Amino acid sequence: MIDLVQDLQFAVHGGGDSGDGIAGMVAGILTFVETLVTLSPADMVTRLLPGLATMRNLHPLWVHFPIALLSLFLLADVLGVALRKTEWRRFASGLLYLGTLFAGITVIAGLIAAGTVAHGGEVHEIMERHEHLGISVFSMALALSIWRWFGQVERAGRGNGLFLSLASILVALLLLTADLGGYMVYKFGVAVEAADAGNEAAAQQHLHEGDASPDQHPGVGHDHHP
Structure with missing residues (x-):
């Protein structure tokens, strides 16, 4: 071989x-x-x-795209406003639309992934926050995309300041979401094959502590709700 x-x-x-x-x-x-x-x-x-x-799910494959695209969108948009470059803002619009698309794909993949990995109580709480932040990022990116598409924000106007403020909040939420994802992997070894035995044991312990039925929590011991 x-x-x-x-x-x-x-x-x-x-x-x-x-x-x-x-x-x-x-x-x-x-x-x-x-x-x-x-x-x-x-x-x-x-x-x-x-x-x-060796991936059990495709979530790790998609996460890099919204991080890169939405971060570059904010950078290009701020520079476009500061330098009064309309073409830079048009470029930023394309990055926003693509980033929103990949954010949606990443959220869907993440929700599927949550049911495929073993994790205990502490990781469960982190995973819940990670999910909620991810959905918030996608929702906010979608709202900004719709505003951008129909509101012609690329042109100078009174809405520019508010738009850039919301875009900055979006990227801040994105970084917090990415940080929690990395924390689960590098601190607790979530979805890492070498750490699966320990995570499975933690999941079973948390399952018993919560006095839950395995039928309610197939595989990982939890149902995840947005």
């Missing part, structure tokens, strides 16, 4: 950790490609994208 990590070990520290240097790297790439073409499409995807193959 081909192993992407083993077959493509690019040299670091100037190649000091690789006895073959550039020649060894090229040989590894050729071996990788040669073996890759013998795999089935499913195995090919698994070997090319091992991180994606």
Whole structure:
């Protein structure tokens, strides 16, 4: 079986950790490609994208898009106002619309993901706040998109100050949401395979402490409501 990590070990520290240097790297790439073409499409995807193959849900795959797009939207819009560049504000509008679309996809993926990962009581509270903030971000982005589309905010007007203030609040909420998501992963190992045993035990303990029936909480011990 081909192993992407083993077959493509690019040299670091100037190649000091690789006895073959550039020649060894090229040989590894050729071996990788040669073996890759013998795999089935499913195995090919698994070997090319091992991180994606181990994901239990697609929420982590989508979260980066609204963070990047909505943050860039605010930056471009503020600069467009400050420098009086209408084209920058038009560019910011496109970023806002795309960011809103991906925020909606991310929220849906997150709500689905909440039912696929084991977590205990403390993580449950954090996850609830994370969900509520995520829904708030999407709702606010959608409202700003509608206002932008129909209100022609790109033009100078009395609504600009309020719009930029709300956009700033949107990005602040977005950062708080992202921070809680990272906190769950890096502090508690939520959805991390190596930490699943501990999380499963915590989920079962919280389930018993709450005196809840497993039928009410399949898989993780909780129902999540927006």
